Every structure is written in structure tokens, then in C-alpha cells.
Amino acid sequence: MYISVLNFNFYAPIVILSIIIGLIVASLLCRRAGASKQTVIYTAILTFVMILVVSAMMSFVLSGSIRKIGFVGAGGALGLILGVVISGFIHNDHVKESIAAWVVTAPLMYGLSKIACHITGCCNGIPYHGALCVTYEVHDGASYFPVQLLETVVFLLIFAVGLVLFLKARNISLYNVASTVLVLSCIAKVSIEFLRESHIGKIISGYQVIVISITVVFLVVFQIMRRRERI
Amino acid sequence: MENNVQPIIPPEPMYNAPQENKNLGTILCIISIAVKCVLPFIASVIVSATASGDIGGISEAIAGFFYLLSGAGYIAGWVLVIVARVKCKDTFSKVLLIIYLVLLGLEILATIFVIVACVSCISGCQID
Secondary structure, eight states, rough: OOEEEEEGGGHHHHHHHHHHHHHHHHHHHHHTTTOHHHHHHHHHHHHHHHHHHHHHHHHHHHHOOOGGGOOOHHHHHHHHHHHHHHHHHHHHHHHHHHHHHHHHHHHHHHHHHHHHHHHHSSSSBSBBOSSSSSSEEETTTTEEHHHHHHHHHHHHHHHHHHHHHHOOOOTTHHHHHHHHHHHHHHHHHHHHHBBBBGGGOSOHHHHHHHHHHHHHHHHHHHHHHHHHHHH | OOOOOOOOOOOOOOOOOOHHHHHHHHHHHHHHHHHIHHHHHHHHHHHHHHTTSSTTOHHHHHHHHHHHHHHHHHHHHHHHHHHHIIIOOHHHHHHHHHHHHHHHHHHHHHHHHHHHHHHHHHHHHOOO
16 A cells, blocks of 8 residues: 555544544434433543543654643543543543443444544554555655554444443443453554554563553452442 | 402523522632643743743753643633533533634644645745
8 A cells, every 4th residue: 555645634624523523423422321421421521621621632752842742542532531530520421332332432432533544644553564554655665564454444443342242231331341441452452553664673662561550440440330339 | 348459470590590509600710711721831932932042041951841831731721611601501601612712723734734834935945
């Protein structure tokens, strides 16, 4: 696959569009679960804002420079979960349904947004010359593993699994659905990082540590919230 | 003789938020404006002054700190206006939320236009 020009014009619109698609799907799932219109709308607004802002903040933390601010998947995930948890405390209406719906939708947003990375070539996989290898003109014609396309496929599959679990789950098990999707996404993300060129020569990257930390923290948060609902 | 005059039934008052709620809503909205708009403005003045060299000795780390502070303020501003809207239901929070949404839309459009403009400039340089 040969990508001739750096179509950076498409990057931000594709990422924003993927977030908006996820936002619509999550809102529909929340409504289906019985959340009020007010809860759904304000949760969507706050979560959308937090995805963008926390993502930009995390890109600064990771790069250490305000000149390299952009979208970071882990930051988006952190913003999404923080946004929906804060909304849960504000509205106190169908909290577990909202959390499960948004966490289930996160892989959809991430998977779709990776198409932007594939088109622009902002990041790339390890050097590779086999089937489906990607060649960017801007990278002097070198061939790479299609890591972004792999991420798109894997995260769309995780979304499909999560959606089925969400539609079948009842009451307290919704926290289990959110936890399952969170763990699957963490395993996928950490594993695929090993196929990136930026990971060559590292045992574990800072990005992988951040992804694992976010997962562990929110697994604990979900368990605490689950126990509070049981009491 | 009995008086048949019907008692005058006063019209039902329209729903208004209690005064305490209105006051709380107004306070939350003012704090929201302060942390969302005033804080990033002060931070951007400091950062731009740093970038142009007007303030000597301020490193990028400090500029980064103000950037993170602005981000946190931006999020806090949104949280406060939504809390005011949900808990107090006053008009101020409604108007402020609409203004924030319009500004958010404009900010996203501006970001996309800036990226497109930058890419056009870079592409132009590469062709020349």
C-alpha cells in the first residue's frame, strides 16, 4: 500500500468525526438503558470536552513540549472515563449504564480515529516488507507494518464484543462489562505498541505504563462504585 | 342575601428556581467564567510573553505548567456550568452553557482551519 502525500488536512476532521460517532452511539445506548434526556445530553457534552482537553494535556505530558500538542489515545480514554464518572456524580441517574455505555464505545472511537493516523503517517509500525506493508512517500519510500490498520480492526472487534455484552448485561454486571472492555483494550493497546517503530529498543515504553496505570486505577474505581451500589 | 360572587382564583405562578438556588447558580457561573476564560487568558499572556522573550528566565516547563493549569481550568469551567444548570436550573447557567457550546464549535473549526492553512503553507514550500 503506497501513501504518496501527507494528507494532514484529514487528520483533525477524522479524529473529531470518530469522537462524534462514538458520542452518538454512547448516547443512544444510554437512552436505551433508561437514562433521562438531560443526563444523556450533559454527559455527552462534558465527556466530549474532556476527551479533547485531557488528550491535549497528556500529549504535552508525554512529549514535554507545548509545541508538540496533539491527540493521544490514552489521554482521550482517560478524559472519556473521567468525564462519564464526574457526570455520574453530578446527575446520579443511571450511573452504571452510562459508564458501561461510554466505556464500550471508547474502542469504536479509537479504532476509527486510527484511520487518520494511517492516512497521515504521523506514526508508523516496525520496518516490514510482507503482505499489506505500508509505504509512505514522506518516509523516503520505506515500508512499514500496517500498525494503525491493525489497531482499527482489533478495536472495532473489541467494540463489537463489548456491545453484545452491554446489550445482554443486567444491573450490577454492567460494571463487569465496563471492566472487561477496559482490560481487553489495555491488552490490545499494550501488545500492539510492540509493533511500532518508536518501540524498537525498549522493553516497556512510558505510553504502555500510562495505559496500564489508567486501566488499574479505573478497575479499582469501578469496583468501589459497584460496592457502593450494593450497599 | 347570599353573595354569589365567585372567588378570584389567582393564576398559577410559573415555576421559578428558589432564590437560594439562583444565588448559588450565579456564583457557580461566575467561578466558571473565571476559571475557564480569565485563567487561560492570564496564562496565554504569560506564555506569549515568554515566547517573544519579553520575560527573561521563564522556561518552557513553566509555560507548560500554565498550559496544564489552563486545561484544568477549562474542564472545571464546564463542570461548574453543568452543575449550575442541573442543580439550580437558572437562566444565567442556560445562557452561559449555550455561549460555551458556540465557542467550543468555533474553537474546533478554528483548529481545523489552522491545520489546513499550515499544511497548505508547508506544501507550497515543498513545491517551490
